Amino acid sequence: MPKRRLWRDTLVAYLFCAPAYTVFVLFIFIPIIWALFLSFYDFNIMTFLFPDFVGLRNYQKLLTDRYFWLALKNTAVFSIMYVPISILAGLVFALMLQERFPGRNIFRLSIFIPSVISMVVASIVWMLILSPGSSGLANRLLAAFGLESKGWLSDSRLAMFSIVIVMVWKDFGYNMLIYLAGLQNIPEELYQAAELDGASKLQRILKITLPLLKPTTFFLSVTTIIGSFQIFTPIYIMTGGGPGYATTTLVNYLYTKGFQEFEMGYATAISFVLFVILLGLTIVQRRLSRDADTVI
């Protein structure tokens, strides 16, 4: 290929990519670098134009801030519970709803609907369901079976679990949809061949479906983990991070520090730590799933 034409083709390719790169650079890359820069300053909204340079003090403060460590622990606990349950639930329902039976589309729709409902609306509805005492639907159900009512959102041992339930309900329909798309990419011939070889249903799932769904699982695990570390709205609305600090996650904590206690520089440092954690987790996952070279 003549050099001049190669140059022209390359330029055209870059021009096609330019809009996406412009958006990425303006709204993602520059803010990340800007956040890193700001995390070395002490400022709030009103002193934004005249921030005080404090060097690494915000990061030093993080090391001794017990509430930051509690928030980090809570975020990890939420992620450990939420990620596997929501992915597994998505997979199980995708496998069930892949089969042909009457009303299949209605089931698919009803499971997917929560993921398009506003998180605020869903949180308020669940707050009413999980209301304390005998006023909430969940406790009335328990009472109908002769069981003691629970402090779903007020018991520090239960509150985070309740948030996990809400988030799994909200998100597993989306995971199911992605898995359904992944299942449709698996050639039917593989199942037919396995059936001829006498493979059972379970063996077909374990030996064909799951390995071929690996790229989908990788995609979902990356996006779900990132999402789980960014959880904010349901906690802000349903528990306010309480009782005590039982449900305060990193994003809730940085919101409190930045917007309620006017420590924007410190909040930015927390957000940068969150960014580094997510980057690290994504790199680890990428390494672990090297053979997952196709992502839907």
Add this chain to the structure above:
Amino acid sequence: MKGKLLIFLAIVLLSTSLCAKEITFWFAGGDPTLDLPVVQRQVEEFEKETGIKVKLVVVPWAEDPHTKLQVAIMSGKAPDLVKLGSPFEHVLARFGVLEPLDGLISEELKEQLLPSVLTASFYRSITPKDMTGKLISIPYFTDTRAILYRKDIFQERGVPEPIGWTWSEFVTYAKQLTFDRDGDGKIDVYGFGTAANYTYQAVMYAWQAGGELMGADDRPAFTTDEFNEGIKFYADLFNVHKVVQPGAINVDLWDVRRQLAEGTIAMYIDAGDSAKELQKILGDNLGVGLLPTNEKTGKFTSYFGSDALVIPKQSRNKAEAAKLLEWLVDKDRMTEYCIVSGFLPARLDSAADPHFSDSPVVSMYLRQLEDAHAWIAHPEANFIARTLRVEIQNAISENSDISAALKRAQELVEKQLKDKGFLK
């Protein structure tokens, strides 16, 4: 001649239009079906009376007016007058963006404001030095907390109205009001409703016991015996006396209000606007009483909050803004606003109006206001309140040592205040 007359008229019109100043007034909160029409009308009357145009901007609480105000100040577009939720003015004063009102407001107005409420309008912190001791806001209204109770449940259990109760009587009656009505072995009514995620719900007892949130040296005072005694009394209602409704450790106060309306709790502590809402549901069955009295101190202290009016330093129309401020907190206008909104007037002469003094509900709130305490008037108020709340909630939740929790809160707050330059 005609030509000269026309020129003269044109000059008059031009000069009038140039002189007619426009000021911007930000109003945080408000209900479009309740108090906002009153504010709107009062502002229109001000425009007619003074010729000063007012651009009224209502920012609902849901839209976070305090953050919006900070952004406006940062971008050099601060309004001329702002009604905000106290003690946020202390945060603004800490950054030197508020105009001290000492010289802008008449002495007559200052004399008419309830002294205890006005005290919270003075900036006390040592940073920045030029603001210390300055008057930074004027209370627009105030509101205290009293006991709201169901008369039918009190009668059913033979409990007298909650006026002048001592702490021990409060516990005795709360126990008496906690009962299993249908005999199925489960508690149907809890004697006392509360929400421990509102710091003041616990701190009121510390005040009653003689404690203070902040000491005279501007250090937190959570570790004093009096403060400990008060918070322990509150915690014991949960874990020792077991008179508090399930879920009280982390619940919205509107949920507690609903529980009183449903009759699953017999009493709780809340503000006058809640009393107004509950009256619509319970009618005369709603009673209002005073907080219990600590036997040693004789105090029955409650918490009072207020919304306040401030003038940002950036305002180019400070004199006009001050005029509007005085207009809005005039006796008749404050009285009218408080009648409609259900809040309490911050003026002595307004409070003496028969509408308030003759109403059994409002008069009880006014009685409670005689022994009421303002919230922390400090730029770090949010941090202080959060730290204290979290430690108290944890201690109640885990049934652990209250004094250890308060000691931890004290250390954390002291460290923060030192880091921020408020303590040496």
